[in-house]
Amino acid sequence: MSKDLGVCYYPEHWPEDMWAKDAADMVAAGIKWVRIGEFAWSRMEAVPGKLTLEWLDRAIDVLGGAGLKVILGTPTATPPRWMIDKHPDMLAVDESGNPRKFGSRRHYCFSHDGYREESARITRIVAERYGRNRHIAAWQTDNEYGCHDTIISYSEPAKIAFQKWCRDKYGTIHTLNEAWGNIFWSMEYFSFEDIDLPNLTVTEPNPSHVLAFRRFSSDQVVRFNKVQADILRENTDMPLIHNYMGRILEFDHFDVGADLDIASWDSYPIGFLSDRLEASDDHKARFLRQGDPDMQAFHHDLYRAVGKGRWWVMEQQPGPVNWAPFNPAPLPGMVALWSLEAFAHGAEVVSYFRWRQAPMAQEMMHAGLQTPDGREAPGMAEARQVADIVKAFDDVESSQSPVAIVFDYASDWAWHTQPQGAGFDYFRLTFATYRALRRAGLSVDIVNSDCRDFAGYRAVFAPGLATLEPSLVEAIDDAGAIGVLGPRTGAITTEFRIPEGGRPGVPGLDARVELIESLPPHAGMAVVGGGTVDHWCERLSGSAKPLLSLENGALVLMAERNRWYLGGFPDETLFDRIVGLVSEAGEFETHPMPEGLRRRMLGDLEFLINYDAGDVTHDGQRIPACGVVVRKDGQVLAESNMN
Amino acid sequence: MSKDLGVCYYPEHWPEDMWAKDAADMVAAGIKWVRIGEFAWSRMEAVPGKLTLEWLDRAIDVLGGAGLKVILGTPTATPPRWMIDKHPDMLAVDESGNPRKFGSRRHYCFSHDGYREESARITRIVAERYGRNRHIAAWQTDNEYGCHDTIISYSEPAKIAFQKWCRDKYGTIHTLNEAWGNIFWSMEYFSFEDIDLPNLTVTEPNPSHVLAFRRFSSDQVVRFNKVQADILRENTDMPLIHNYMGRILEFDHFDVGADLDIASWDSYPIGFLSDRLEASDDHKARFLRQGDPDMQAFHHDLYRAVGKGRWWVMEQQPGPVNWAPFNPAPLPGMVALWSLEAFAHGAEVVSYFRWRQAPMAQEMMHAGLQTPDGREAPGMAEARQVADIVKAFDDVESSQSPVAIVFDYASDWAWHTQPQGAGFDYFRLTFATYRALRRAGLSVDIVNSDCRDFAGYRAVFAPGLATLEPSLVEAIDDAGAIGVLGPRTGAITTEFRIPEGGRPGVPGLDARVELIESLPPHAGMAVVGGGTVDHWCERLSGSAKPLLSLENGALVLMAERNRWYLGGFPDETLFDRIVGLVSEAGEFETHPMPEGLRRRMLGDLEFLINYDAGDVTHDGQRIPACGVVVRKDGQVLAESNMN
């Protein structure tokens, strides 16, 4: 598999006589792939049933004819205005009960049958027309499921569908009442028609009710996507892709990914640092124009898992964007760094969003590789540099990492349903674990919670995994890996009850959670030897071996052979100590990194990635500011440097 | 009257074969009372009109048979799902106009006639069935009126009822227009049907309108409760109780209490510190696992007044809870301390919530005396210690305090209607007064604003009392007590107008408010000799004797004989000085306390209550961390100590 660059392009935005030159310029810049079509429904079918696809035929011809491979998107993220007249109740409804109107994008409810049929219809139309087109080399379904908080809808169609989902799952209303514990506060239902969506209740609704609704909401996305995937499969042999977003957790990406061939994601490092990351003001100031040093890597590793090994960056930030609260520009070198880092994590394609900055509408302040008037924007030179550098390791494949983290979407739903402490968040905890492993210079794999093959791993972390199946623990142990479970692992059943056998319920580990406290900021509890437990602290008992304790004597980390349990949310110092203990016990090497520098192995290549604004020298190797050094056997193979 | 422990229990949550052992274990723990039934409507009447109470018969038999006295709750806080089908418009409506849906609890509007009739019907059913049952020793009406912001409803039934309330009160629309000053901004009505509820107006509505609506809303609760009380009275001789909450001020508890025999409240010190108290971050950090040292005492004294001397803690926090933003665990000793402090303030019963932690639904993270799997939780040992200690003073009754504070719910409604400064809050001001008296080591009584018998008091404080009746001042003076009025006392009429005679209108005191300013944080005005006036500052004139002045020369405290007026919101230093001046003038002793230590006299017993996490020695007496020492004539009679 080669490593290619791509770009997102909107032929419908530009006069047809510009297409050929654009295509030629793309090719000249080293770009191999071009994504089109995903927002063009109103130009494909301006009047219901009257198709006008000739322009798209020609656009594909021009682009493909220039040598570009085309990714064609189904246009279902932006149904035309007439669709709302046809299906007035297709709009999603927000938590306050207001329909979310036409006038931007993603204006549909996943539970609306009529719209799903429309989505199937237009998918079939483009699939049949272009499924065997020789220029079309991949397909994208819809666009960024979940962006703009669009998974959860409190519409009437969603209510009806949820009642059906419950009936299918529980069979009788009595079973559901028992499962959810509806006797509590007399919340019992007498028929499935009694079940409402869990918004606008007087105080918080039953967590079992909410978690079921969250599962349902995820399932609706999977179903919606599968309808398109099935139709595409009938008509094409090319790979199917969806472009996920960063830290969108409202649906199970593994489930959607199961029906597709390649996972891709849209990587906006600077926007994400600003709008979706818990970090100190100092950290955000330090990485203001670079993005967080672990956020992209985390998603690369996550989507490599979602894509069952095959993954892309479908949209790569090429300059300042328009949608974050503040939108600074990347430092010179960062566009190249982000791109190379993706390849280091095994990406097949890195595709920039977008070719040319649009002079109008919502994204007119979103940079492209070109300025609105067609000159080169700063990102272009870096893309060209990447195309050049990447040739040095074009054929190297991603290899297994020494450690893995279990990632489980349903756990995020669970802990958002009942955080118990305002500082607790599943992603935050998992990402803190990931950061600690990266600070230790480790490459990391992320695996789904249904993974049972851990051969080759020295350690597996499963923080905050809401429901713990004993087979997971056994599988980790069978592989000879240390399993680090907790905090808050095994804390509930799939129906959101406290497990009858107590928490965490790790087989073969006598450790038990006696009591839980959640903590406000600045109330961290000191650990003997250094570090604190923040946000979340469990009081443990049991005969397992104590490894770490609070200064007040309470146990923090316990182990029985390879089965470890961690009873609190560690700060960075404590997390580093824990990783140290695990690496000792698991007999694998760590490479402690300075802040801002990160390391990733790709096969036998070592990538040193410097997110800092200044040069850094590490182990005798100088890595330039915002630069990447690729080494093989300690020798520099390639290097990016825009400074 | 003895001092007993109790517990809240939900037989409907547990298999029937567990009941007998639970009852025996309660008795063994020293528990005498058990509250049941208040959320069980869906099991009492699963189908409209079809009663299924046999399980409740048996539960009462088992519990009563074990020697426990049963408090039976009317189940009206949680109407079953079918009730909504029967009365679709019974849901309360929030300020934005959204109905507050089924799916948690308290899902009803107090103004809905149909639901009030349903509430009467189910009350009559249980009253007739159990009114003479020998195990039933008390009754609870509904549960926590006002919790989850459920007093104020902007529903259509509330609108109709409010129009009727206005007609009953004002007779003609002209009278109402005059009373409210509706000529202002042409807000005049032409008939009672014109009157809408005061939400969603363009800018703030007329304060007279809002205050009338707030009075009406309180009256609706009183009416709702009285319907149940009247039916219960017909059927039982046992005392009637309601369990109020902490700092819920949207209805007049004195009015509800007038129809009941005993007041009780639900005491959650750690949650309340976190979610409903103005205090510095330092203070909240210091008392994170203990709760505020004055918050419980304030409510004990308040509810002793609401209960006309008879009061309980119906729900006592026994460990971490689930509903605050952060939920830390109590320090060892705190459960005992809270319980003993309640008895020190004259509680007859302290009842823990709940017997066993539920493994499901909204409160699954709320600790009980037992863990979900039936083992002892940390609170159990403390409850047992309390049962033991309390024997030492089982028969001592609460006695009158040297000082009193006037507490008036309508004043809170008034000042929420028109705060005039974002830092001003009635409860905050009254509680600051209470704290100052407690820092001086004083026991305090709280009295309703209609109290006219002050015999025995040396001083009476009436801060922020919106409307001042001259007879109150006369009654205080007649008792020989110093009356400390203000700030913002006598500031409006009952119709929310500036009194014609000016403010504060204290008879026999020539002090007049010329001008008022509200102040942002950190803008306190320095007082000569120490301390500041914060939040609220009145400019006073008049011939009364000046006692304290601002450094800019403005008067702060003025007096004429026993009639004092305070023209600002004091900080702690100033409040301590004022209490000092009052104690000198009123010739009563104070006992200045270190931070965290509090003192309360119960008859001739002196309770020293240490909220601090460390031991403290005061006047030669060591009080352990989170401990209570009970002394008689300076000798230790009893002591709690879990450390």
Add this chain to the structure above:
Amino acid sequence: MSKDLGVCYYPEHWPEDMWAKDAADMVAAGIKWVRIGEFAWSRMEAVPGKLTLEWLDRAIDVLGGAGLKVILGTPTATPPRWMIDKHPDMLAVDESGNPRKFGSRRHYCFSHDGYREESARITRIVAERYGRNRHIAAWQTDNEYGCHDTIISYSEPAKIAFQKWCRDKYGTIHTLNEAWGNIFWSMEYFSFEDIDLPNLTVTEPNPSHVLAFRRFSSDQVVRFNKVQADILRENTDMPLIHNYMGRILEFDHFDVGADLDIASWDSYPIGFLSDRLEASDDHKARFLRQGDPDMQAFHHDLYRAVGKGRWWVMEQQPGPVNWAPFNPAPLPGMVALWSLEAFAHGAEVVSYFRWRQAPMAQEMMHAGLQTPDGREAPGMAEARQVADIVKAFDDVESSQSPVAIVFDYASDWAWHTQPQGAGFDYFRLTFATYRALRRAGLSVDIVNSDCRDFAGYRAVFAPGLATLEPSLVEAIDDAGAIGVLGPRTGAITTEFRIPEGGRPGVPGLDARVELIESLPPHAGMAVVGGGTVDHWCERLSGSAKPLLSLENGALVLMAERNRWYLGGFPDETLFDRIVGLVSEAGEFETHPMPEGLRRRMLGDLEFLINYDAGDVTHDGQRIPACGVVVRKDGQVLAESNMN
């Protein structure tokens, strides 16, 4: 034109037998004008069609008879309750879709045809009755358009009217789609009926759509006002006035002002400091009881432009108000200072709000010149002092300033539509420019963006002017003035697109914006020589002469002859440097002022205005705390001093 005092009075609030004494007291206090009637509709027409204006006849007679000139207001800001029955859909609708109910004021949607006709009807009634009344010397239309966020309404009538507005403007839906770039995200419309209002969309709506809606919303106000103005013109020769508010930007005041004779505004310095000004906590604390030293002056200069030279203060704060989050009292002298400052800026009338504090309703805590019981409030003595002082320069007219600022309402709409960085705000930027000029001791004129005559100006600043017409630049240059454009000037077309020729598109200046970043707080970029660029930073290229650069080398300020372009949002230090550079190049003098002291030339009079709480000595002249010194040729002509 003389300089007069006025007052706002509500005869309908007081017994008729008080009117004569009130009128006499006004005259005795030196007051010449009295405004009445603007909220009295329910007393003018208590029943639809039945006029009851006799009381108003008598009130005008009494006031006029005492020698006062009467300003009569049309009562359309407060339609009576029966109006809502007649036109139930006349209420404005908020962004969430909720109608904004009756019960306060301004409860109407500008787009409702029925209400506009009612407004015309009542205007005609009063115009015909009083148009030639000899006591009526001016007319006010409605009251404070835009107060309480009342310009923008998402009602059904607004939607219909907006569709019509679009049809009138664009002719065909294809033209509109092209203009707005609706191809983006398939937002194309197929007919004008497809167009919805831009609220409740899934993510942000098209900025072209929003800006069009903002223009439409402003036009609706202009139309509403013009209907009244036209009717009044038919019936009176007296001047027509509207009373605008501070920092209300949702409609174009120049457009409304074009149909009137005099602009007036309602000046509440202390409330505005607290609730509508970006400033540090220190600044807000320092001027807590004085108001911001530039905020009033800015509006004086703005409304002098809106009034084409003729302007008043219709409502002057005379003491504490009721509506800000915190409401402190003015320091002694401030009421006089504010009044004199207005006259220094050319006001014809300063009118206090209100004569007597109301004892009821929403504004009962709003001070007047009298207390509710008719005694003098602190403001009265200051008003009297002003009446006396002003005689010294009664006939001096406002003269042209050396510098001007271009102010453009549509630019505020544009940048609210798409701030791109949360710290960017048009008013904030323009006001920062104004402050810098005032710190340099300069008098400033404000001009509308259609101004093309700049004769007499040395420099003209046009920061943030969204759309730049070349003729503006030419006109400034023709006048020999330096034109300082930017930041963010010329950044979009009128349809909210990036101009085809690039940004800023200043003719005759080779400077080009290559890239834009918006910055979070504390991320200012240092400028060589001192100061920082905050919030907004453009990367400039071009051959124009570089005047200032960032320390990282990027250009900040560029010039070609008199045409300057500024590429960032300067902090105070940088702004002072820029003003210094401009004054050098433009050869005009500056007079750097200490903080709190301000200077304004009125003809040949120099006003030194001291907002500080302490005395200040400047250039040998002592100005008392909160005092004003008026000098001619360096000699003191008059002085206010309440201390």
